[in-house]
Amino acid sequence: MESRQLQLFRAIVDHGSFTAAAEALLMTQPSLSTAVKNLEKELGTQLLIRTRSGVVLTESGQEVYHLAVQVLDQMEYAAARVKGFSSGNVGRVVMNVAPTFNWEFLPQLVRHFRTETPGVDFVLEDPDPGTTLSHLREGQADIGIVPTGDVEALRAIHPDLRFEVVTHVDLVLALPTEEPDPEKKGPIRLEEVSHLDWFIPRVRQELPGLPEILENHWRHHPETRPKRIQHVATIQTALPLVAGGAGVTLVPRSLSSLIHGVVTYREVEDAIPPLILVALWHPTRYQPPAVTRVLERILAAATPTAPTDTPDR
Structure with missing residues (x-):
């Protein structure tokens, strides 16, 4: 039993007659009849009964039709998936x-x-x-x-x-709300918070990032170097510490919407390169x-x- 045989058989049932199916498939009725006879011979049972109003499925024909629908739909789905993989759509x-x-x-x-x-x-x-x-x-x-x-x-x-x-990614300073002056707005100089603890990610030899940016700035502007630097796993690790009043850090501007109320975010006057x-x-x-x-x-x-x-x- 081949997929082509199932396609032809399903078309006859879906269209209701050999005549309508042959027209839809652009085939002759004799060739379509031959295909069904070969399928019936292969399965050893009658599948269709011709009547004046069309075709009627035998019990075996109903089983084959349900099988044809399942198999052909699965084949169509599989073909669409394969095409989707090759095009990047799946x-x-x-x-x-x-x-x-x-x-x-x-x-x-x-x-x-x-x-x-x-x-x-x-x-x-x-x-x-x-x-x-x-x-x-x-x-x-x-x-x-x-x-x-x-x-x-x-x-x-x-x-x-x-x-x-x-x-x-531009960086902003995250600091406890009460530091250094809760009434002051606008940009802040890093020298103003050099007396506070700083939390920065640890140096990663395989991935130069924020620690190298800050070390370069502190080397050229020693007055801004914090009195105490503590290393954390990532920038995000520092935010809860800042929220608890333990120190300050630099964070991407996109994170400045987090933990409001206990953390204040300020622009930095110093020329700090972006990440x-x-x-x-x-x-x-x-x-x-x-x-x-x-x-x-x-x-x-x-x-x-x-x-x-x-x-x-």
């Missing part, structure tokens, strides 16, 4: 994403694909940046989004990975079309001044 994309990207950019990306390409499923994780690098090398993630302070240094440290700039969010992936590993499509979307929405080369397939 697939799974595993992303390791820095929280700074989660708040500002990730919702827009997911909404776009839910609307335009609902067959693309995302697996979203937010490990620390070092783990993201490992996951990309080990094939546990397709795309990473990490912050850095020096893209060229990042490329030199990890020549096996591909990096492209997504956007620049740079980069997309990264393994250029020599096979990228399914859905992954390439997501990468292209990310880079198409990147900061206009940032390089946005098309990702390798």
Whole structure:
């Protein structure tokens, strides 16, 4: 029993007669009749009874018809899925994403694909940046989004990975509401909070970022260096500490909507360079079309001044 036989048999039943089915299939009635007779001979039972008003299914014919509907629908679904995978309309994309990207950019990306390409499923994780690098090398993630302070240094440290700039992230100062002067508004100089404890992420040799940005600033402006620096896992780890009145930190502007009331966010007068969010992936590993499509979307929405080369397939 072949799929072509099931297609012809289903067409006869759906159209109600050999004549109507033959016209719809652009076949002659004799060839259609022969196909049904061969199917009946193969199965050893009569499937259809011809009447003046059309065709009537035998009990065996009803069973074959239900089977034909199931099989042909499944085949059509499978064909559509395969075409979807090859076009990037269907697939799974595993992303390791820095929280700074989660708040500002990730919702827009997911909404776009839910609307335009609902067959693309995302697996979203937010490990620390070092783990993201490992996951990309080990094939546990397709795309990473990490912050850095020096893209060229990042490329030199990890020549096996591909990096492209997504956007620049401005930094603001997060400090307890009562510090240093709750009545003062507007930008603040870092020297004004140098007497407070500072919470910054620990230095990562594999991923230069905020610690290097601040160390460079403090080296050129020693009067702004805090009296005490405490290291935390990530920028987001510092926010609860600031909320508890333990010190201050710099955070991406996109996080300034969090923990209001006990945390105040102020612009910084000092010339602090922004963090740079980069997309990264393994250029020599096979990228399914859905992954390439997501990468292209990310880079198409990147900061206009940032390089946005098309990702390798």
